[in-house]
Structure formats: structure tokens, C-alpha cells
Amino acid sequence: MRTLSIVVFFGCLFISKITHAQEITPPSYFLEFMEENPDKFHLTYNDNFGRLIKWNDDELSTVGGLVYWIYVLEYVRQVNNGNFSPTERVKLDELEKFDANSNKMKIWHDYLHHNRKLLKEKVRIREVVSGLINFTTDANSDYLMSLLSVDSVQQAVRTFHMHNTTALFPMSSAIIYAHNPYQEEENAFVNKLKSENLQEFRQHTFQMFDTLTHDSTGLVKASFQFRPDKHKKYAALLTDRLPLGLVSDYNLLMQKINERSNDIFWGDMAEEWKKAVEAPLMSSKVMQEHYKHCGRLVYSTVNSVSITLYGTFKDGKRAQLTATFDDLTETEHIDLALAINDFGFSIFENKEYFNQLKQKIEIIRLKKK
Incomplete structure (x- = not known):
């Protein structure tokens, strides 16, 4: 077939x-x-x-990223409760500030343009959710966490009976944090990250999330530097924390x-x-x-x-x-x-x-x- x-x-x-x-x-x-x-x-x-x-x-x-199903269930629950309209539009800048220069965001952006889903560089919240599931655009998950609230997303693990899933945290912020955005000395950064326990890692991830959430001018994100040649090394530091x-x-x-x-x-x-x-x-x-x-x-x-x-x-x-x-x-x-x-x-x-x-x-x- x-x-x-x-x-x-x-x-x-x-x-x-x-x-x-x-x-x-x-x-x-x-x-x-x-x-x-x-x-x-x-x-x-x-x-x-x-x-x-x-x-x-x-x-x-x-x-x-399979946890994104939980995010989306919480999204439809809040839509059903009338917390916001799924056709409400949000500036792409509000999503891109959570992105770690990923190709996923670029491909999703091209898809939105090609299918005429953008209006003055604004996208419907429903399309943000669709992009999260169909393109696994991690930045969309952090935006949704800020929209739905951290507490609501974490509570959704229990709401939808996924009790064996470990604690949720902002995934794209974790990716950014693990990729040495402030370009600290490489060995010192790697050793620091390796020495962090899971609780410390999540704490620093949420600090990054809060920084990006309140980065209304985009200056903080613009100051970040990512080294594609170091991606595999840095990404390996993240996989055990997912x-x-x-x-x-x-x-x-x-x-x-x-x-x-x-x-x-x-x-x-x-x-x-x-x-x-x-x-x-x-x-x-x-x-x-x-x-x-x-x-x-x-x-x-x-x-x-x-x-x-x-x-x-x-x-x-x-x-x-x-x-x-x-x-x-x-x-x-x-x-x-x-x-x-x-x-x-x-x-x-x-x-x-x-x-x-x-x-x-x-x-x-x-x-x-």
C-alpha cells in the first residue's frame, strides 16, 4: 500500500x-x-x-521529544477551556528566540511560507502545535511551555496518566544551554556540564528558559554563538539528560x-x-x-x-x-x-x-x- x-x-x-x-x-x-x-x-x-x-x-x-504529545494534549485541554484561541497569531520572533539555529526551524519556516500560513510574519498558535508534532521544532515546545505555563505542562504528565515519564523541562533551552552559547573555554565547559547532576542541569536549563522568555529585544539570543563543528561533542552531553x-x-x-x-x-x-x-x-x-x-x-x-x-x-x-x-x-x-x-x-x-x-x-x- x-x-x-x-x-x-x-x-x-x-x-x-x-x-x-x-x-x-x-x-x-x-x-x-x-x-x-x-x-x-x-x-x-x-x-x-x-x-x-x-x-x-x-x-x-x-x-x-515523544513527550511533545503531552504538551499538545495540554494545549487542546486549554483551548477547550477557552484559555486562548487556536487561531490567535503570534510573531515568529517569539518562537525563534528559543531556537538553537536548527535546520528544523528553517524548514518549518519555509513550509509556512510555501503554504501561505504566515501573515506579516505571524503564525497561528494551531500551526505552532502542528509544527511541533510534524517537524519536531523544539523551539515550538519552549514557546508552548511559556504559553501554557510550566506548571500546567508538568502537571499534564499526571493529568494524562503518564506517571512513569520523568520530569519535563524546556527542551530547546536545554539544547541551547548544552551547546555552550556563551563560548566558555571548551574543556572547562564540558567538565562543568559533566559534573552537574540532573537537578543542577534542569535548574540551569530553566534559568536559560527564563532568560529567553524575557528576551523581548532579542539581544541576549543574538549574543549567543554556536559552533557547528562542536555539535556532536556538545549534543552528547545532553542525551543522557533527556x-x-x-x-x-x-x-x-x-x-x-x-x-x-x-x-x-x-x-x-x-x-x-x-x-x-x-x-x-x-x-x-x-x-x-x-x-x-x-x-x-x-x-x-x-x-x-x-x-x-x-x-x-x-x-x-x-x-x-x-x-x-x-x-x-x-x-x-x-x-x-x-x-x-x-x-x-x-x-x-x-x-x-x-x-x-x-x-x-x-x-x-x-x-x-
């Missing part, structure tokens, strides 16, 4: 995506990687036909979203979710042929890749997938990230690939006994 794939492009920070309809190719490398590296991945798949595939699903792993969670929790959350469960959606929340999250994917005629609705979030760091995917097909099938791949070498990271969308959609749409995955997990389980 053809569907909408996301062509993955790597920029200076993490992962950027450009939407493009193309044939889905089942990636055999994922299956090989899993058998060779059973301790480097966590996976849960289930559907309404009773099929279940899982591996290391009850162990904490780096979920990174949010952790259980893939089983996130897959259950995907199931509730897919089913429009009253456990997480009330009032008109589901309608705003459809407009903000699912509309970009479902704008494809190819997707419309096969799906009633579908949502997907892919996130990548220098040594991890993760995906959450849910969809309800027109034939009644309803499926969810969550997978994280951690502690990757540079080659592993590139190979997995480039095919992560094909991996997800192939499990959903290709029976042969689904069976190969199921058999591979059974083989891995036997080897581990």
Missing part, C-alpha cells in the same frame, strides 16, 4: 523532515539491527485485532488518542486535536484513501531515534506503535533515522513485514533465555 512518507533530512540539531508522498519500502535493516542489538531498542505494537508485539516495553528508555519513559505507556496513550477515549479527550478536545495534529498527514490524497485519521511523531538525537504512530484505517483496523532506539553509533543512527517512517508504516500496512517483525522478536526472546 502506498502512503505518506516523511523524507528525513539531518541538520545541525537533531532531525528535520519534509513531507513528500512516495512508495513505502520495508526496511530490512531494522530487523537485522534488532537481532544484533536486543538491548538497544524498546518496542510496543498493538491493534484492535488482538495482535501484540513487545520488547523491553517495561524498561525506561530515552523518549526525548526525558525517560516507558514505550508501553506511550503506546497506551496512542491507543487512547486513536480511540478518541474520554479518558483524555473531553468537550471539543478531539476536534482541535484533529485540526492541529492530524490535518497535515491527512491532507494527502493517498492517506485519505486508506485512513480515517492518523498521527505520527518521530524524534532523533545524535545517538537515539524514536517513533510513535497511530492510525485508524477505513476498513476498521486500528493500530498503534511506539519504538525507541538508544545508544546508537553514528552509522546505526543514520541508517535507522533515514528509514524510521518506512519502518512504522510498513508494520501498519505490510503483512509480510509485520510477520517478519513478529518472528524476529520471537527469535530474540528465545536467544535471551
Whole structure:
């Protein structure tokens, strides 16, 4: 079956995506990687036909930007409460001040221009949310945290029953902080960051967030200097501090979203979710042929890749997938990230690939006994 794939492009920070309809190719490398590296991945798949595939699903792993689902659920909750209008516009400057010179922001900005979604360099809040999920533009998450309030976003972990997810913090501010924006002496900066415990790291991240939030003139952000040639070294300092969670929790959350469960959606929340999250994917005629609705979030760091995917097909099938791949070498990271969308959609749409995955997990389980 053809569907909408996301062509993955790597920029200076993490992962950027450009939407493009193309044939889905089942990636055999994922299956090989899993058998060779059973301790480097966590996976849960289930559907309404009773099929279940899982591996290391009850162990904490780096979920990174998968926490953005929680941000967006809090967003639709506040829209439903009338806290603000999703069509209200915000200056792009208010988002870009949280950005660490990432290609993701540039690609999202080009997308907004190409699709005429900007009015005098202002974008609707709904598009900010859409950009967060479909382009994983980290700066958008920090803007949303400032809009929704830090307390509300952190409370949302409990509101939406994601109790095993570690404490949330402003991700883009963390990226900026970890990339030595004030250009301190390199070894001293690296040693300082390595010596910080998680509480100290989060404290400094929130200090950066507060500084950027109140940087109305943009002078502070303009004073920052980023060294692309040092990105891998600095980014590696961040990956161990990213949010952790259980893939089983996130897959259950995907199931509730897919089913429009009253456990997480009330009032008109589901309608705003459809407009903000699912509309970009479902704008494809190819997707419309096969799906009633579908949502997907892919996130990548220098040594991890993760995906959450849910969809309800027109034939009644309803499926969810969550997978994280951690502690990757540079080659592993590139190979997995480039095919992560094909991996997800192939499990959903290709029976042969689904069976190969199921058999591979059974083989891995036997080897581990």
C-alpha cells in the first residue's frame, strides 16, 4: 500500500523532515539491527485485532521529544477551556528566540511560507502545535511551555496518566544551554556540564528558559554563538539528560488518542486535536484513501531515534506503535533515522513485514533465555 512518507533530512540539531508522498519500502535493516542489538531498542505494537508485539516495553528508555504529545494534549485541554484561541497569531520572533539555529526551524519556516500560513510574519498558535508534532521544532515546545505555563505542562504528565515519564523541562533551552552559547573555554565547559547532576542541569536549563522568555529585544539570543563543528561533542552531553519513559505507556496513550477515549479527550478536545495534529498527514490524497485519521511523531538525537504512530484505517483496523532506539553509533543512527517512517508504516500496512517483525522478536526472546 502506498502512503505518506516523511523524507528525513539531518541538520545541525537533531532531525528535520519534509513531507513528500512516495512508495513505502520495508526496511530490512531494522530487523537485522534488532537481532544484533536486543538491548538497544524498546518496542510496543498493538491493534484492535488482538495482535501484540513487545520488547523491553517495561524498561525506561530515552523518549526525548515523544513527550511533545503531552504538551499538545495540554494545549487542546486549554483551548477547550477557552484559555486562548487556536487561531490567535503570534510573531515568529517569539518562537525563534528559543531556537538553537536548527535546520528544523528553517524548514518549518519555509513550509509556512510555501503554504501561505504566515501573515506579516505571524503564525497561528494551531500551526505552532502542528509544527511541533510534524517537524519536531523544539523551539515550538519552549514557546508552548511559556504559553501554557510550566506548571500546567508538568502537571499534564499526571493529568494524562503518564506517571512513569520523568520530569519535563524546556527542551530547546536545554539544547541551547548544552551547546555552550556563551563560548566558555571548551574543556572547562564540558567538565562543568559533566559534573552537574540532573537537578543542577534542569535548574540551569530553566534559568536559560527564563532568560529567553524575557528576551523581548532579542539581544541576549543574538549574543549567543554556536559552533557547528562542536555539535556532536556538545549534543552528547545532553542525551543522557533527556526525558525517560516507558514505550508501553506511550503506546497506551496512542491507543487512547486513536480511540478518541474520554479518558483524555473531553468537550471539543478531539476536534482541535484533529485540526492541529492530524490535518497535515491527512491532507494527502493517498492517506485519505486508506485512513480515517492518523498521527505520527518521530524524534532523533545524535545517538537515539524514536517513533510513535497511530492510525485508524477505513476498513476498521486500528493500530498503534511506539519504538525507541538508544545508544546508537553514528552509522546505526543514520541508517535507522533515514528509514524510521518506512519502518512504522510498513508494520501498519505490510503483512509480510509485520510477520517478519513478529518472528524476529520471537527469535530474540528465545536467544535471551
